[in-house]
Amino acid sequence: MAGANIDLLLIGVSHKTAPVAVRERLAVEPDAVAAALAELTALPAVREAAMISTCNRVELYAAVDDADRASADLAEILARRAGVAVSDLAEHLYQHRDAAAVRHLFRVASSLDSLVIGEPQILGQTKQAYDAAVQHGTAGALLRSCFEEGAFRVARRVRRETAIARNPVSVSSVAVDFARQVVGDFGRKRVLIVSAGKMAALAARTLRTHGASLTVINRTRARSEELAKVYGADVADWNDLRGALVAADIVIASTGAQRPVLTLELIKEVRKARRGRPLCLLDIAVPRDVDPEAAKLDGIYLFDIDDLQKQAGEHRAEREEEAAEAEALVEEELGRFVKRWRSRQRGPVVSALQAHFHGIARAEVIRVSGGIDEKERKARLDLAESLVKKLLHLPMTALRDDDPDEALSLVQALQRLFSLSPIAAVPASEEAQAAGNVEKKATGS
Amino acid sequence: MRVTCESRRARRGGKSGGVSTLTWHEVGAYAIAALLYMAHLVGLRRGPEYAGRALLAVGVALHFADIGVRCYHGTSPISSTPDAMSLVAFMIAAVYLLTSMRYQLAAAGGFAVPAVVALILLARLAPAEAMAPAAVALPEMGRLGQAHILLATLGVAVFAFAAVLAIVYLFQDRSLKRKQLDRVVARGTPLETLDRLAHRCVSVGFPVFTLAIVTGAIWVARLGLLHGRGTLRPEYLIAVGTWIAFAVLIIARVGAGWRGRRAAWLTLGGFGGTALVVAAYFIRHAV
Numbered sequence: 001m002a003g004a005n006i007d008l009l010l011i012g013v014s015h016k017t018a019p020v021a022v023r024e025r026l027a028v029e030p031d032a033v034a035a036a037l038a039e040l041t042a043l044p045a046v047r048e049a050a051m052i053s054t055c056n057r058v059e060l061y062a063a064v065d066d067a068d069r070a071s072a073d074l075a076e077i078l079a080r081r082a083g084v085a086v087s088d089l090a091e092h093l094y095q096h097r098d099a100a101a102v103r104h105l106f107r108v109a110s111s112l113d114s115l116v117i118g119e120p121q122i123l124g125q126t127k128q129a130y131d132a133a134v135q136h137g138t139a140g141a142l143l144r145s146c147f148e149e150g151a152f153r154v155a156r157r158v159r160r161e162t163a164i165a166r167n168p169v170s171v172s173s174v175a176v177d178f179a180r181q182v183v184g185d186f187g188r189k190r191v192l193i194v195s196a197g198k199m200a201a202l203a204a205r206t207l208r209t210h211g212a213s214l215t216v217i218n219r220t221r222a223r224s225e226e227l228a229k230v231y232g233a234d235v236a237d238w239n240d241l242r243g244a245l246v247a248a249d250i251v252i253a254s255t256g257a258q259r260p261v262l263t264l265e266l267i268k269e270v271r272k273a274r275r276g277r278p279l280c281l282l283d284i285a286v287p288r289d290v291d292p293e294a295a296k297l298d299g300i301y302l303f304d305i306d307d308l309q310k311q312a313g314e315h316r317a318e319r320e321e322e323a324a325e326a327e328a329l330v331e332e333e334l335g336r337f338v339k340r341w342r343s344r345q346r347g348p349v350v351s352a353l354q355a356h357f358h359g360i361a362r363a364e365v366i367r368v369s370g371g372i373d374e375k376e377r378k379a380r381l382d383l384a385e386s387l388v389k390k391l392l393h394l395p396m397t398a399l400r401d402d403d404p405d406e407a408l409s410l411v412q413a414l415q416r417l418f419s420l421s422p423i424a425a426v427p428a429s430e431e432a433q434a435a436g437n438v439e440k441k442a443t444g445s
Numbered sequence: 446m447r448v449t450c451e452s453r454r455a456r457r458g459g460k461s462g463g464v465s466t467l468t469w470h471e472v473g474a475y476a477i478a479a480l481l482y483m484a485h486l487v488g489l490r491r492g493p494e495y496a497g498r499a500l501l502a503v504g505v506a507l508h509f510a511d512i513g514v515r516c517y518h519g520t521s522p523i524s525s526t527p528d529a530m531s532l533v534a535f536m537i538a539a540v541y542l543l544t545s546m547r548y549q550l551a552a553a554g555g556f557a558v559p560a561v562v563a564l565i566l567l568a569r570l571a572p573a574e575a576m577a578p579a580a581v582a583l584p585e586m587g588r589l590g591q592a593h594i595l596l597a598t599l600g601v602a603v604f605a606f607a608a609v610l611a612i613v614y615l616f617q618d619r620s621l622k623r624k625q626l627d628r629v630v631a632r633g634t635p636l637e638t639l640d641r642l643a644h645r646c647v648s649v650g651f652p653v654f655t656l657a658i659v660t661g662a663i664w665v666a667r668l669g670l671l672h673g674r675g676t677l678r679p680e681y682l683i684a685v686g687t688w689i690a691f692a693v694l695i696i697a698r699v700g701a702g703w704r705g706r707r708a709a710w711l712t713l714g715g716f717g718g719t720a721l722v723v724a725a726y727f728i729r730h731a732v
Binding site: 178180181182183184185274275276277278295298299301303307310311 | 617621622624625633634635636637638640698701702703704705706707708
């Protein structure tokens with residue numbers, strides 16, 4: 001992609017290069033985004049700026065006129081924010097330029113650079129970062145193009161065309177998926193949480209967000225009530241464990257007991273009383289809380305921590321496999337983006353060249369056409385236009401060459417030879433308008 | 446319907462066994478939909494599922510038009526074995542399509558839609574001698590005979606759909622018991638939903654099948670009285686056995702909480718009995 005001439009500079013830190021102690025000092029609160037963006041665009045070498053700030057990364061994207069100078073200035077800002085010297089922060093910083101910076105943005109938005117590959121939040125965070133830049137007027141033609149036409153498009157394709165985000169990779173999400181496959185929608189389901197420990201609290205939070213009704217049961221009622229208060233759950237008495245199991249659709253067990261709390265006999269009794277209703281048991285305790293023999297009973301679906309971790313591991317491996325396909329999509333879209341961008345850069349020069357030659361031809365025809373009738377004058381003008389078109393055919397073909405280096409050097413040569421206006425990177429709509437203006441000038445209308 | 450269809454057939458010289466262009470189109474739509482549903486089952490992308498459902502809708506619409514055109518040309522949908530099979534296929538496809546709009550049933554589509562294609566191909570392409578016409582000509586059936594065949598066809602279709610759901614249930618159950626949240630299971634219908642839908646199908650199919658048996662019994666008795674054909678045949682016993690199996694399933698579910706795997710096997714057994722009755726009927730008249 002050498003010679004693509006995309007003036008994008010990325011500088012930042014992520015979970016791959018910096019510990020959380022560094023990242024948290026660089027993180028920018030939503031309230032401070034406007035000031036931070038203003039500070040970036042106030043730098044002389046920076047035309048446009050956007051900033052992605054999440055718990056796993058802080059990245060500055062800037063359209064720059066002088067990449068070296070902008071890089072030094074941005075590093076200085078980050079170091080000041082972290083309260084360290086630039087040299088101390090340097091070991092955590094990474095930077096990419098031109099197409100490599102675009103590629104990085106595409107990978108970030110597609111969740112290929114995330115701690116958990118395929119996680120869905122990063123796309124939303126990238127959109128928020130871009131929206132903030134647009135809202136505060138720091139996003140111009142380049143960033144608009146990189147984010148809107150590039151990053152978001154790639155991310156959508158990756159999610160649609162690969163299985164990168166299909167299966168959950170966290171133990172709690174796998175547990176939710178298993179439970180859903182047994183009992184269906186959680187809307188009218190009752191989840192019984194046996195114990196009130198930390199793991200149970202995590203599971204309760206996950207299921208609560210899916211709309212399940214919660215009941216907490218614990219040997220110590222006070223602890224149950226504590227958790228119930230936080231998650232809006234009901235509390236059941238330990239003496240009524242059997243009744244609570246009969247009423248539940250999903251059971252999450254995570255007590256610290258050394259022997260199974262939910263014995264085979266108890267589950268057999270419960271199963272009989274449930275009259276065929278299936279029961280999903282999620283045993284996330286070590287040692288286990290549910291007698292493993294219960295898994296053999298009809299209508300009882302038991303998943304212990306090993307089952308959940310094994311499944312999560314398989315899903316992670318699947319995502320790694322899908323990541324290769326996603327990387328190919330990123331490269332495909334990057335190639336398309338660079339080509340489109342290059343074409344936009346060439347557009348104004350091509351138009352200017354055509355206008356230059358057509359203008360000369362027209363002026364010469366008008367100069368030598370004094371005293372002749374309109375019909376003859378029009379015929380001469382048509383002949384001149386036709387000659388110009390034929391003469392420009394080969395140069396135009398060469399300018400449309402796909403080789404970026406070749407095309408760029410030709411553009412530069414033409415600018416120098418014919419004193420054409422400098423290359424302006426403009427969005428497609430503005431480009432069309434500009435081309436129209438050039439045409440108008442050329443025809444004198 | 447009898448008078449209308451028969452008189453039109455007489456006027457237009459309509460035939461029941463020909464394969465029209467419309468039929469080929471409907472088979473094409475169903476076949477592509479079946480492939481897409483199976484691709485979804487294996488590849489698990491959302492695209493094939495949506496495309497499959499759209500094509501299935503096209504297939505159902507064409508099939509409905511096909512049945513309508515055949516009826517207009519004088520061929521009742523229950524006047525011959527191929528037409529009755531085609532009607533069963535149409536009902537399975539339509540019931541699946543409507544149900545899949547409410548529930549996530551893509552996995553069931555991988556079984557139901559290929560079954561629809563197989564039924565239509567069997568109906569339309571099997572040699573004529575293997576597809577003997579109904580034992581009694583349509584005019585001879587009378588209203589009772591037509592009601593019996595229509596109800597039996599409807600009952601078979603509903604039970605067939607329940608059987609598809611039972612098969613999917615057993616696959617899902619096995620995967621979950623093996624602690625596999627594989628691609629098929631992850632995209633499948635929850636066990637409880639499959640169980641509930643299969644039960645609903647049986648609950649709808651049972652009274653229909655009961656009426657089919659009652660009308661069939663009366664019809665056969667009348668034919669026996671009229672034509673001396675009143676012998677007790679094995680398919681009658683199988684039909685009664687099937688009816689008892691479904692009755693047990695419904696009563697045991699309410700009374701003893703028979704659900705899940707047991708209910709799925711009983712549903713499959715019941716449908717197997719229904720299929721045997723139909724097969725025995727056709728084989729008897731083909732020989």
